[in-house]
Amino acid sequence: MKDILKKIARESEEILALAIVDEEGLIISQYSKPNINFDIEEMASLIITPSMRLAEALSDVNSEEKLEEMVVFLTNTIVILYKLAYETYLVAALKKTPLYGKVRFIVRKNLVTLKETL
Helix, strand or coil: CHHHHHHHHHCCCCEEEEEEEECCCCEEEEEECCCCCCCHHHHHHHHHHHHHHHHHHHCCCCCCCCCCEEEEECCCEEEEEEECCCCEEEEEEEECCCCHHHHHHHHHHCHHHHHHHC
8 A cells, every 4th residue: 555655656746745544543554755844644643533524514515425525725735635435535745836736636546546455
């Protein structure tokens, strides 16, 4: 699993770190590029609970809607949360760039591989 995350991260210099986390915040696998100034394991485990609560709140909009993707823009970083399978999630930390859609595409095209690996 770590090799797959590493391969995804190498596809774009804007991808700083990736982590797969379960709904309780337990890290399944992670990969970080050298010299980043945050701990992807800590961030991924802490972001999952508020994300699930927000997804619950938004389910009132349409009870059939499920969280597929959540994007958070910070000062220098973009954090994207993707639903994988079996209550697991991919947390991607990216360098903030106006062209984040390109990086988002790189991550999204690899979601099937990650889901199949789980």
